[in-house]
Amino acid sequence: MAQVRVRFAPSPTGPLHIGGVRTALYNYLFAKKNNGIFILRIEDTDQGRFVEGAEEYIMESLEWCGIKVDEGINEGGKFGPYRQSDRKELYRQYADDLIHKGDAYYAFDTPAQLDAMRAEEEKAGKTFIYNASNRMGLCNSLSSSGSDWKERIEKGEPYVIRYKMPLGEDIHFDDVIRGHIVVNSNTLDDKVLFKSDGMPTYHLANIVDDHLMEITHVIRGEEWLPSLPLHFLLYRSFGWQAPLFAHLPLLLKPDGKGKLSKRDGDKMGFPVFPLFWPYGETSKGYREEGYYPDAFVNMLALLGWNPGTEQEIFTMYELINSFTIERVHKSGSRFDPEKAKWFNHQYLQKRSVNEVAIEYREFLRARGFHIDIKPLERLVELVKERVSFVKDIWSETDFFFVAPQSYDPEVVKKRWKEDSPALLRELRSLLEQTDDFSPSSTEVLVKSWIEEKGYNMGAVMNAFRLAVVGASRGPHMFDIISWIGKQETLDRIDKGIALIGK
RNA sequence: GGUCCAUUCGUCUAGUGGUUAGGACGUCAGGUUUUCAUCCUGUUAACAGGGGUUCGAUUCCCCUAUGGACUACCA
Numbered sequence: 001m002a003q004v005r006v007r008f009a010p011s012p013t014g015p016l017h018i019g020g021v022r023t024a025l026y027n028y029l030f031a032k033k034n035n036g037i038f039i040l041r042i043e044d045t046d047q048g049r050f051v052e053g054a055e056e057y058i059m060e061s062l063e064w065c066g067i068k069v070d071e072g073i074n075e076g077g078k079f080g081p082y083r084q085s086d087r088k089e090l091y092r093q094y095a096d097d098l099i100h101k102g103d104a105y106y107a108f109d110t111p112a113q114l115d116a117m118r119a120e121e122e123k124a125g126k127t128f129i130y131n132a133s134n135r136m137g138l139c140n141s142l143s144s145s146g147s148d149w150k151e152r153i154e155k156g157e158p159y160v161i162r163y164k165m166p167l168g169e170d171i172h173f174d175d176v177i178r179g180h181i182v183v184n185s186n187t188l189d190d191k192v193l194f195k196s197d198g199m200p201t202y203h204l205a206n207i208v209d210d211h212l213m214e215i216t217h218v219i220r221g222e223e224w225l226p227s228l229p230l231h232f233l234l235y236r237s238f239g240w241q242a243p244l245f246a247h248l249p250l251l252l253k254p255d256g257k258g259k260l261s262k263r264d265g266d267k268m269g270f271p272v273f274p275l276f277w278p279y280g281e282t283s284k285g286y287r288e289e290g291y292y293p294d295a296f297v298n299m300l301a302l303l304g305w306n307p308g309t310e311q312e313i314f315t316m317y318e319l320i321n322s323f324t325i326e327r328v329h330k331s332g333s334r335f336d337p338e339k340a341k342w343f344n345h346q347y348l349q350k351r352s353v354n355e356v357a358i359e360y361r362e363f364l365r366a367r368g369f370h371i372d373i374k375p376l377e378r379l380v381e382l383v384k385e386r387v388s389f390v391k392d393i394w395s396e397t398d399f400f401f402v403a404p405q406s407y408d409p410e411v412v413k414k415r416w417k418e419d420s421p422a423l424l425r426e427l428r429s430l431l432e433q434t435d436d437f438s439p440s441s442t443e444v445l446v447k448s449w450i451e452e453k454g455y456n457m458g459a460v461m462n463a464f465r466l467a468v469v470g471a472s473r474g475p476h477m478f479d480i481i482s483w484i485g486k487q488e489t490l491d492r493i494d495k496g497i498a499l500i501g502k
Numbered sequence: 503g504g505u506c507c508a509u510u511c512g513u514c515u516a517g518u519g520g521u522u523a524g525g526a527c528g529u530c531a532g533g534u535u536u537u538c539a540u541c542c543u544g545u546u547a548a549c550a551g552g553g554g555u556u557c558g559a560u561u562c563c564c565c566u567a568u569g570g571a572c573u574a575c576c577a
């Protein structure tokens with residue numbers, strides 16, 4: 001069998017949506033599983049929609065995800081160029097070929113005329129369609145008498161080239177995921193293949209490029225399923241062997257109806273893009289939100305596919321090994337932001353204390369704290385299992401760096417009693433006597449004192465926590481005071497007694 | 503409106519012509535803990551509806567409903 005070659009073919013019209021990333025991922029997994037080639041082709045045949053920076057964004061996103069491109073605009077390859085605008089000259093001859101074969105024709109109807117006809121049909125509750133049912137009444141080379149149309153072209157009148165959809169034919173085709181599908185050609189229209197601006201449309205460019213690049217499997221979004229009959233017909237008209245097609249299910253909104261959109265992310269506070277998109281409206285990215293790329297990829301891979309086992313955590317290598325296109329689902333998947341977080345939690349737990357400490361050091365540096373790696377490792381060890389993201393370490397450990405500025409009123413009400421100041425004063429003088437602030441040492445010291453005096457453990461420790469932390473949260477007290485040190489501990493007790501009062 | 507696609511716990515899903523319909527996220531409840539989390543244990547909850555086929559359908563077929571995509575000189 002010929003070598004497997006697949007392509008991811010986005011349009012550079014803005015940042016890549018996570019649905020697009022998943023399409024790229026499935027293409028990549030399929031390629032690598034089959035020792036094949038993964039191609040990145042930029043489909044920029046609509047010059048009006050080109051967005052500066054989008055190409056770079058796409059490539060950076062794939063790179064961040066660990067999806068390596070074998071052939072593409074940066075990587076090169078034998079089948080280049082890999083940007084359709086750079087292949088512009090190539091398409092016209094294929095459109096002409098179709099005209100010679102009688103499967104395509106020139107059409108002169110202006111956009112304004114077509115719009116008017118569409119509007120009229122819509123008013124009558126119908127859908128305008130341009131095909132065998134009415135093409136002889138429209139303005140094109142099939143309906144014009146004699147050589148009128150030739151003159152029009154020679155005069156430089158704008159025209160498009162349309163595919164001549166057959167009349168009343170049942171078109172049979174197959175999709176790897178969805179099986180056999182039949183559509184009657186009467187419901188399809190004479191799609192424009194070549195635009196008046198000299199550029200091909202998606203349909204032509206796509207088929208020509210997939211053929212020329214020897215693509216064996218077309219794995220793309222479900223939104224393309226309705227144009228699959230056209231594409232099959234195109235392959236037939238050219239006399240080319242069609243690749244295998246697989247149409248992926250959509251990513252749906254977490255709640256409500258419809259497919260996942262940028263608005264959902266904004267509304268519910270999760271990113272719909274892999275990376276921050278710096279142009280236009282601000283849009284968060286998974287990378288900037290603190291997701292690990294392997295967690296992100298793992299989460300995405302399982303949205304619409306699973307290997308049939310109960311395994312949920314996969315390295316890219318494992319994904320490649322277990323991926324099969326047949327196990328991709330038919331129906332759309334709702335995106336679940338909670339589960340996305342859970343994946344990151346799993347990945348963060350798998351990392352070593354040292355790795356996380358290094359990441360956290362970077363985080364602190366950006367906020368003006370320059371801390372050695374050793375104390376940070378001790379800190380990370382204390383809170384690692386409680387967090388899902390490195391940035392969460394800060395909200396769990398802010399009080400390690402800064403004494404409380406205020407004391408949670410709820411906790412004060414619940415934990416600060418009449419005798420709290422007296423207990424803390426006693427505790428303070430007890431701690432002042434020792435210089436050994438290791439957790440085990442202070443623990444023994446304090447606990448035996450509490451026992452000796454017959455105090456209530458909770459009464460002492462909760463008040464102590466309130467003074468040191470300012471709230472009812474955080475790791476064990478002896479770990480905290482060991483980290484902040486003796487002087488800071490004593491200071492915070494003083495401050496707490498003074499500020500909380502009574 | 504037309505064409506096409508889809509439908510198992512709230513969500514992601516496993517699965518089979520005969521199963522106690524399994525797992526994960528979430529929820530809830532216990533346990534651990536000096537607090538808050540984490541963690542552990544348990545709990546919760548599903549085959550869209552109606553017809554067939556069959557000894558038997560969640561599983562196969564049809565219809566309905568619902569959801570979705572498409573319906574541009576956009577991809």
